[in-house]
Amino acid sequence: MKKIMAGGNVVLSDDDRNEMLARATEAYGKFLEALGYDWKNDPNMIKTPYRVAKMFVNEITSGAYSAPPKLAVFPSSGYSGMVIEHGIEVNSLCSHHLLPFTGFCSLAYISKENGQVIGLSKLNRIVHWFAKRPQLQEQLTRQIHDYLVNVFGDTVLGIAVYIEAEHMCVSMRGAEDNSTMTTHYCSGAFLTNEMNSRDEFLRAIQIYKLGRK
Structure with missing residues (x-):
């Protein structure tokens, strides 16, 4: 996938988006481990890597991956x-x-x-x-x-x-x-x-x- 600069945009297909979600979930789990969190055994955090990845990809940074709005x-x-x-x-x-x-x-x-x-x-x-x-x-x-x-x-x-x-x-x-x-x-x-x-x-x-x- 083409790299994105801050404020930039690359339109993703559904397959690309799902692949990004999987990679981001894995990476965020490693990030939590680097901070010392035993998230895999914590019932309050066991799904946190997936939740955070999904939040970024599909919600709060979705403008980086979606097509521009159709205008009238x-x-x-x-x-x-x-x-x-x-x-x-x-x-x-x-x-x-x-x-x-x-x-x-x-x-x-x-x-x-x-x-x-x-x-x-x-x-x-x-x-x-x-x-x-x-x-x-x-x-x-x-x-x-x-x-x-x-x-x-x-x-x-x-x-x-x-x-x-x-x-x-x-x-x-x-x-x-x-x-x-x-x-x-x-x-x-x-x-x-x-x-x-x-x-x-x-x-x-x-x-x-x-x-x-």
């Missing part, structure tokens, strides 16, 4: 205003320590009058697909942005992506502090701030955050 794109029907979606859940793993970081993503784009709009739930699926793999938050933000650029092409005036998340690699180790990290990547009208597009997007995020409290 429609004519904008003359609408050229800003489209914003808030509150898309981000549940990912820091590629440095494989500890979770969790938070939310806000996305925005401005379609041209003869441009396109994307099915709303598809934006969620794009974020989840990229998040479900070992990542850096900065990398995740850029990947989502660039993917949307490829989807829309020249049918939009600009795209913006904002992620706010808490990292357990900070709260559980190292500084052991419950801090928050924000990342923001934009292009087109959002980058130049034409029509105050970036300001409007960031204000909308602040209003959304106030409403969550």
Whole structure:
């Protein structure tokens, strides 16, 4: 199987996925043994290697092995205003320590009058697909942005992506502090701030955050 870099993707067949699951189960059992755990004789851990391998392969890093989500794109029907979606859940793993970081993503784009709009739930699926793999938050933000650029092409005036998340690699180790990290990547009208597009997007995020409290 082709090797995967952090944040990368290789689509696996069912057979490849099952083979990976078996190898990962065996390897995680050896990892537990290296840490001193007698997992084979512990009723609370006897299935832990399989559970962990299955969790990674089929769930929390499944975006590294699955095909991109199918998208539904429609004519904008003359609408050229800003489209914003808030509150898309981000549940990912820091590629440095494989500890979770969790938070939310806000996305925005401005379609041209003869441009396109994307099915709303598809934006969620794009974020989840990229998040479900070992990542850096900065990398995740850029990947989502660039993917949307490829989807829309020249049918939009600009795209913006904002992620706010808490990292357990900070709260559980190292500084052991419950801090928050924000990342923001934009292009087109959002980058130049034409029509105050970036300001409007960031204000909308602040209003959304106030409403969550």
